[in-house]
Amino acid sequence: MFWLLLGACSFASPPETGFVAFDTGSFCFDTGEDLRYADVDGDGYGDPDAALTRCDAPESFVKRAGDCNDARADMNPAAPDACGDGVDMDCDGSDPTCR
Ligand SMILES: [Ca+2]
């Protein structure tokens, strides 16, 4: 009968969980400085422009940023960069000159 006192609360969730204001299973202390980055292509490097704090980020987000093209798994700071093809594969900002 106690849950009836909640009035406007959603009845979609059971009273036991709806009554508690926080979820201890997802408790997270967030300093706002510990960021995670979206890694859409799954190469382990995230998009520095798609950052979320540790507590807000989904599981798929990664610690490492530096991905200059998060749509291609073969473009990241650890990728080999062939010279002279005009494509910056290793995200260092330039294409190496062939010697
Ligand atoms: Ca990536």
Ligand SMILES: [Ca+2]
């Ligand atoms: Ca290249």
